[in-house]
Amino acid sequence: MIFQPSLIFISLTILFLNVSDAKRDPLPCVDTDAETCNQLAALKHEFSKKGCKEDRYFSRFVCCASCTRLLKIKVDSNGVFEDTKELKFNDPTCPDVQDRVKHCEERIEYSPGYCDRRIGHYNCAKTCDVACV
Numbered sequence: 001m002i003f004q005p006s007l008i009f010i011s012l013t014i015l016f017l018n019v020s021d022a023k024r025d026p027l028p029c030v031d032t033d034a035e036t037c038n039q040l041a042a043l044k045h046e047f048s049k050k051g052c053k054e055d056r057y058f059s060r061f062v063c064c065a066s067c068t069r070l071l072k073i074k075v076d077s078n079g080v081f082e083d084t085k086e087l088k089f090n091d092p093t094c095p096d097v098q099d100r101v102k103h104c105e106e107r108i109e110y111s112p113g114y115c116d117r118r119i120g121h122y123n124c125a126k127t128c129d130v131a132c133v
Contacts, residue, residue: 023131026091027121028079029064037063040070056092061118091125094132099124 031037040048040063052059052067059067068075074082091097101107104124107114114120115128 022129024115024121024129025131027061027118029060029068029075029081030079031063031065032118033062037066040066045070057118057122061122091121091130091132093125097125097130097132099126104128 040051043051048070052063052070064079065075067073068081076082101123104127107120107124108127115124115130120128121130
């Protein structure tokens with residue numbers, strides 16, 4: 001058997017490129033704070049709508065399911081938007097995703113699961129490599 005370093009190098013390069021192109025899927029649209037989201041339903045309708053439209057972190061990562069029901073935006077059973085009329089599933093900076101805060105690398109280094117949490121998706125979308133879908 002003849003050792004062919006060029007084939008090994010090509011195989012490893014292809015493997016590395018495929019891995020590096022992988023993007024992190026956006027988190028599903030769900031309510032993550034039941035108490036807050038239940039209070040949202042009890043508030044005056046227009047106030048609730050305004051909060052859902054103006055605060056992206058709240059409407060996308062805290063009470064997403066409640067806000068989509070309130071604004072009549074369709075979300076499938078997996079928490080993926082079917083309609084993005086007023087509430088954005090993607091980061092607003094898509095397709096050129098940007099981080100909202102400095103020092104994302106340090107945040108990830110000190111908290112390895114940071115990119116899997118809602119605050120990571122919101123603050124460090126670029127560094128966490130969140131996909132635009």
